[in-house]
Amino acid sequence: xxxxxxxxxxxxxxxxxxxxxxxxxxxxxxxxxxxxxxxxxxxxxxxxxxxxxxxxxxxxxxxxxxxxxxxxxxxxxxxxxxxxxxxxxxxxxxxxxxxxxxxxx
Amino acid sequence: xxxxxxxxxxxxxxxxxxxxxxxxxxxxxxxxxxxxxxxxxxxxxxxxxxxxxxxxxxxxxxxxxxxxxxxxxxxxxxxxxxxxxxxxxxxxxxxxxxxxxxxxxxxxxxxxxxxxxxxxxxxxxxxxxxxxxxxxxxxxxxxxxxxxxxxxxxxxxxxxxxxxxxxxxxxxxxxxxxxxxxxxxxxxxxxxxxxxxxxxxxxxxxxxxxxxxxxxxxxxxxxxxxxxxxxxxxxxxxxxxxxxxxxxxxxxxxxxxxxxxxxxxxxxxxxxxxxxxxxxxxxxxxxxxxxxxxxxxxxxxxxxxxxxxxxxxxxxxxxxxxxxxxxxxxxxxxxxxxxxxxxxxxxxxxxxxxxxxxxxxxxxxxxxxxxxxxxxxxxxxxxxxxxxxxxxxxxxxxxxxxxxxxxxxxxxxxxxxxxxxxxxxxxxxxxxxxxxxxxxxxxxxxxxxxxxxxxxxxxxxxxxxxxxxxxxxxxxxxxxxxxxxxxxxxxxxxxxxxxxxxxxxxxxxxxxxxxxxxxxxxxxxxxxxxxxxxxxxxxxxxxxxxxxxxxxxxxxxxx
Numbered sequence: 001x002x003x004x005x006x007x008x009x010x011x012x013x014x015x016x017x018x019x020x021x022x023x024x025x026x027x028x029x030x031x032x033x034x035x036x037x038x039x040x041x042x043x044x045x046x047x048x049x050x051x052x053x054x055x056x057x058x059x060x061x062x063x064x065x066x067x068x069x070x071x072x073x074x075x076x077x078x079x080x081x082x083x084x085x086x087x088x089x090x091x092x093x094x095x096x097x098x099x100x101x102x103x104x105x
Numbered sequence: 106x107x108x109x110x111x112x113x114x115x116x117x118x119x120x121x122x123x124x125x126x127x128x129x130x131x132x133x134x135x136x137x138x139x140x141x142x143x144x145x146x147x148x149x150x151x152x153x154x155x156x157x158x159x160x161x162x163x164x165x166x167x168x169x170x171x172x173x174x175x176x177x178x179x180x181x182x183x184x185x186x187x188x189x190x191x192x193x194x195x196x197x198x199x200x201x202x203x204x205x206x207x208x209x210x211x212x213x214x215x216x217x218x219x220x221x222x223x224x225x226x227x228x229x230x231x232x233x234x235x236x237x238x239x240x241x242x243x244x245x246x247x248x249x250x251x252x253x254x255x256x257x258x259x260x261x262x263x264x265x266x267x268x269x270x271x272x273x274x275x276x277x278x279x280x281x282x283x284x285x286x287x288x289x290x291x292x293x294x295x296x297x298x299x300x301x302x303x304x305x306x307x308x309x310x311x312x313x314x315x316x317x318x319x320x321x322x323x324x325x326x327x328x329x330x331x332x333x334x335x336x337x338x339x340x341x342x343x344x345x346x347x348x349x350x351x352x353x354x355x356x357x358x359x360x361x362x363x364x365x366x367x368x369x370x371x372x373x374x375x376x377x378x379x380x381x382x383x384x385x386x387x388x389x390x391x392x393x394x395x396x397x398x399x400x401x402x403x404x405x406x407x408x409x410x411x412x413x414x415x416x417x418x419x420x421x422x423x424x425x426x427x428x429x430x431x432x433x434x435x436x437x438x439x440x441x442x443x444x445x446x447x448x449x450x451x452x453x454x455x456x457x458x459x460x461x462x463x464x465x466x467x468x469x470x471x472x473x474x475x476x477x478x479x480x481x482x483x484x485x486x487x488x489x490x491x492x493x494x495x496x497x498x499x500x501x502x503x504x505x506x507x508x509x510x511x512x513x514x515x516x517x518x519x520x521x522x523x524x525x526x527x528x529x530x531x532x533x534x535x536x537x538x539x540x541x542x543x544x545x546x547x548x549x550x551x552x553x554x555x556x557x558x559x560x561x562x563x564x565x566x567x568x569x570x571x572x573x574x575x576x577x578x579x580x581x582x583x584x585x586x587x588x589x590x591x592x593x594x595x596x597x598x599x600x601x602x603x604x605x606x607x608x609x610x611x612x613x614x615x616x617x618x619x620x621x622x623x624x625x626x627x628x629x630x631x632x633x634x635x636x637x638x639x640x641x642x643x644x645x646x647x648x649x650x651x652x653x654x655x656x657x658x659x660x661x662x663x664x
Contacts (some may be wrong), residue, residue: 004192022302043403066458067468075477078325084300085320090460 004065005081010059010073014080017052019098020045020085031092032099041102048101114289116316121287122492122517127425128279129263130489130522133464135261136332137482138253138530140467140475143209144623145253151608152245153238154624155211157198160204160402161239167215170242172200174217176231184231189223191495196220196231198373199411206239206404208470209623240433250552252533255290256559263334265556276336283333290322296595297323299329311498313438318491321484329488336466336650338458368445369436370415378414379441386442387622390420390435393447401425403469405432408439417445429456430463445487486523493519497577500644513577517570517585525566527634531596532562534631592641601628 003028024030024045029037037045056076058067107113138145170577177194184192192418196219203216212217215237218230236245250256259265289604291297301323303479304316321331337344364371385405394401404423411418417437421432438446451459463469467478501512534559544551566589573585604624605611615625 011473025299025302027299028302064471065427068154068426068471068474071428071464072471072477074475075481076325077482078328079477079480081301081324082320082480085304085324088302089304089306105211 006059006063007072010063011076011080013043013056013059014073015065015083016098017049018057018077018089019095020049020052020101021101022088023095024049028088028092028095029099031088031093032095033104035104037102040064042082044101056080111293114292117231118286118289118293119496121282122489123496125279125282126489126492127518127522128275130281130486131264131334131526132261132276132279133482133485133585134526134530135257137479137486139258139261140478140482141623142251142253143207144626146255146258146624147211147605147621148249148627149534150245151610152249153212153239154610154621155238157209157211158206158213158239160206160387160406161171161213161242163204163387163406166239166242167202167204167382168380170235170237170244170409171199171217172213174233174235176217176219176255177234177350180232184221184224184229187219187225187229189225193222200230201407201409202411203405203407205406207423207468208402211238212236212245212294224377247649248550248552250537250555252537256532256533256556259459262340270343277344280333280337283329285328287322287326287333291326294319294323311495314491314495314498318488318495320492321488325481325484325488328478329485331401332465332481332485332624335461338461339465345394360555367436369419370410372415373410373413374415376414377412379559380408380411380439380628381442382417383408383439383449386418386437387420389437389442389444390422393435394422394433399426410439414440416440424463428469429459430468431459468512490519490523493523501577502580504579508578510578513583516577516583517567517574520570520574520583520585520589521567523562523565524586525563525570525636527593528566528589528596529559529563529637531593531600533559534600535596538607559602563635574637582645584649587642587645587649590638590645593638594635594642594662597631597638601631602634605630616630622655 023032024037024042026037057069057073060073060076063069064072077098084095107116155598183190183563199222200218205214205216213236214236217233219233220227220229235247236251237243256265262276263270263272264275266275294300296317300316300319302320304320306312306313308316361371383406389407391400391403399422401422402425403420405419405421407419407421408416409419418437418439419434420437421434422431424432431451432448434448436447440446467475472655495513497516497519501516504510505514533555536555540551540554542556546552549557569589570583570585573588574583577583601612610621610624610627612628615621615628
C-alpha cells in the first residue's frame, strides 16, 4: 500500500512537472491564460517543472532498486508528457490548476 | 544526390521506415501484448485460471512426472532424418530435466532432453515438454495453445516464420531500421522541444497526423531506442553465430574448459548413481540467497546427466526485484546433494548484458512498469501508423493527378497492418472460444487451427483493404479504415461475450465477486479497444458525411 501511494505520488509529480515545463512555453501558456508571462515567470515555471521531475525520481527511488526506479521514472516521464500533451489539445484550461504560481498582472 | 544532410536523412527515414514499418508495426503491437502474455494465456486456457504458484516439491510431485515423460512428436519428426537407422521406441538416457515458473505463472512448464543413439550430430537431442498444474501434477491438454506466450510472444521477434530463421532476420533488419529511423527522424525534426506537447487535431489531416507522429516518436524516444537496441542485443548470437560456425572447435574446447573451471561435468561418467533429495538442495539454495541478502523463490530448476555419477542439480532464483536478468545459480552434486559451485559475481560486461536483456524481457514484479511498457509499445504503434498515413496524405493528390497507384497500395497495406492486425488478433481469441473442446478426428490439432484462423483473418482483412482502396487513387480516403474500425469494435465485444458464455467468467465476477485480474484485465482491455475503435469509426463517418476531406483516425484504436 505504501509503495502504491509513493508510486502514485511519483506519477503525480511527473505530470505536474511536465505541465509546468509546458506552461513555460509561450504557445502553451497562451492556451491557458490570456496574459503574456514575464521572463521571470518563465524561469520560475521551468525551475518548478525541473524540481518536480526530480522529486518524481526521488519518489521512485524510495520504492525500488535503483536500476528499476530509473526505468520506472523514464517511462513515467513519457506517460506524463503524453497526458499533458493531450490535456493541452482537448482541455487546456485544466492546466490553470498549475498556472496559479504566476500571479496575474 | 541530396543538396544537404537533412534531406538525405529524410529520404532514409521515409523509405526505410515505409518498407520495414509494416514489420515494425507487428513487432511493436505483439510485443506490447507480450507484456501480458501470461494473462492472455489464462484467458485462452480456462482450465488454468487460478492463482500463480511457487515451484512445487521436486521429490514427491515432479520426479515421477519427469520419469514418465518422453520426447514430443515434433522433436522425433525432426530427428528422423538426422539419425542412422530407426529411432528407438523409448529414450532412456536423460540429458536434462528442467522446470520453469515465474511469479505470474499458475502452471509449470517442464522440459526434458535425451541423448539420441546413432545421431549423426552428437549435439542433437530429443526434446520433450509438458505443462502441468503444479498443485496436482495433472497435465494440461497438449493441444491447447498458450496464445500469449506461445503465439503473440514469438510472433513479435520471429513473425512465427521458422523457415531458415527468416523471421529473426527480417525482425533484426526491422530493429536496425528502427534505430536508423529514430536517428534520422531526430535530425529531420528541427523543433523537437518547441513541439514536444503539440497535437492539433483540427488542422489539416496531413498536419495533425504529423503532429501525432512527432509527439509519439519524441515522447517515448528512450523507450523506442532501448527496445529496438536491446532486442538486437538479445538476438546478437543469432545474427553473429560465430561460436557455432567459424569457431566451432574453439567453442567445444571452451565448453570443456569451462566445465573444468566450474566443476560442473560436461559429459556423463557412464556410472549409474541415484538422485538425492532435490527439495533439500532447493531449500539450501534459498538459504544461501537469503544469507546474501537476496532471499527469493526458485524460478528454474534443472537436473543434468540424470541417473549418472556426473549428474548435477542447478537451482536458479526467480528474478523479480531487479531489472537485470540473472539466476544466481547454485549447483549441487545430484547423487549426494554436496555443493559444487555458486555462480560468482558478474563481470562488468556481464552486468551490462544482463541489464539490457532484463530490461527487454521484464521478469520483474512491477505492475506499474508493465503498464508503462504497454503504453510505450502502443505509442510506438501510433508513431508507425501515423507515419504511413502521413506518407499517403502527402502524396495521394499528386498521385491522383498523375494517375499513379502508389499511395493506394501503401494505404491498403497500412489498413492491413493497423486495423487488419487488430482483426487478426481478435480472430484468434474468438476462434479460441468458439472451437469445440475436442475436434472431430482428422482435423488439425486445436492450437494449430487457431493459428490458421489468425492468418486467415489477417488475409481477409488485407483483401478487404485492397478491394475497397479504389477511392485513394482519386485522392479520397479508403472506406476500409472506417469499416474495419467497426469490425474491430464488434469483434472485441464479441470476444468478451464469448468468454462469458463459454466459461461463465463475466466482468462482474472477475472484478468483484471472485476477483481474477488476469482475465478481467484482458476483458477490460478488449472493451477499451472496442470503445476507441467505435469512436474512431464514428469520427471517420462524420467527416465523410460532412464532406470535409476525411482523415483516417484509426490510430486511436491503438492508443
